Amino acid sequence: MSKKLIGEIETQNLNICYGKHCIIKNVNIKIPARQLTAIIGPSGCGKTTLLKSFNRLLEIRDDVKISGKILVDGNNILRSGLNVSDIRKKMGLLSQKPYPLPMSIYENVAYGIRIHNHIDSKKLENAVNNCLQEAGIWNEIRDRLHDPASGLSLGQQQRLCLARAIAVQPEVLLCDEPTSALDPISAQQIEKLLLKLKKEYTVVLVTHTLRQAKRVADYVIFLYFGEVIEHGPADKVFNNPKHPRTKAYMQGEIS
Numbered sequence: 001m002s003k004k005l006i007g008e009i010e011t012q013n014l015n016i017c018y019g020k021h022c023i024i025k026n027v028n029i030k031i032p033a034r035q036l037t038a039i040i041g042p043s044g045c046g047k048t049t050l051l052k053s054f055n056r057l058l059e060i061r062d063d064v065k066i067s068g069k070i071l072v073d074g075n076n077i078l079r080s081g082l083n084v085s086d087i088r089k090k091m092g093l094l095s096q097k098p099y100p101l102p103m104s105i106y107e108n109v110a111y112g113i114r115i116h117n118h119i120d121s122k123k124l125e126n127a128v129n130n131c132l133q134e135a136g137i138w139n140e141i142r143d144r145l146h147d148p149a150s151g152l153s154l155g156q157q158q159r160l161c162l163a164r165a166i167a168v169q170p171e172v173l174l175c176d177e178p179t180s181a182l183d184p185i186s187a188q189q190i191e192k193l194l195l196k197l198k199k200e201y202t203v204v205l206v207t208h209t210l211r212q213a214k215r216v217a218d219y220v221i222f223l224y225f226g227e228v229i230e231h232g233p234a235d236k237v238f239n240n241p242k243h244p245r246t247k248a249y250m251q252g253e254i255s
């Protein structure tokens with residue numbers, strides 16, 4: 001019997017163009033399940049574009065052309081006829097700036113759970129509380145669950161967004177520079193949470209900060225002007241990069 005994969009992402013000959021401008025060029029990578037993969041590379045090299053393609057978020061625009069395959073657990077999510085909301089349910093998204101919904105702290109998490117499950121209010125309450133605990137924010141907000149989420153600090157809002165992302169039980173967490181807008185303590189909290197959550201979810205982290213990638217990544221993808229220059233286990237890519245361009249990036253010669 002074949003081994004059951006949960007949350008493995010593979011791209012085959014992936015190309016992504018905005019109009020005539022090709023951003024992602026023939027990318028072939030395998031993102032291992034239940035590990036933390038960091039996507040690194042200079043600004044504008046296509047990190048966000050690649051990340052967004054994993055939950056088909058790019059197709060909101062008409063001028064985007066995508067070719068090749070993106071296999072999630074062996075299924076090509078670019079196949080026509082697939083239910084896009086099913087794909088997105090598998091992929092939690094954490095963006096650079098937290099965007100809590102304009103509702104209470106509790107409702108931010110309950111909302112997604114209700115859409116996907118028919119459960120009574122007691123079970124819903126337990127599920128919401130569990131997600132808030134898993135996202136490391138429960139102790140700070142347990143007494144004000146029904147206050148507006150907009151009243152939380154930025155770091156708390158990001159952890160609330162993490163709770164909201166895991167509430168729908170995704171397989172993968174796609175994180176686009178989730179700590180770059182946060183103070184150092186909040187950033188550290190998010191990093192720690194991602195390290196804990198990788199036991200249950202595949203975590204893909206786009207980061208500008210090499211130091212952060214070194215602290216947390218198991219696997220690294222170095223992207224440069226839309227091409228994957230090097231990818232592999234973090235210790236190999238960081239300590240013994242094969243490609244001169246990767247070496248230059250590691251030494252801060254390319255920013």
Ligand SMILES: Nc1ncnc2c1ncn2[C@@H]1O[C@H](COP(=O)(O)OP(=O)(O)OP(=O)(O)O)[C@@H](O)[C@H]1O
Nearest residue numbers: 018021023041042043044045046047048049050208
């Ligand atoms: N909607 C769009 N339409 C046209 N071009 C776009 C669009 N979004 C991004 N681009 C271009 O695609 C390239 C890659 O952008 P992307 O946001 O993926 O880079 P990035 O590596 O995430 O950069 P950063 O580190 O600054 O966030 C850039 O040249 C950008 O200008």
Ligand SMILES: [Mg+2]
Nearest residue numbers: 047048049176
């Ligand atoms: Mg980006």
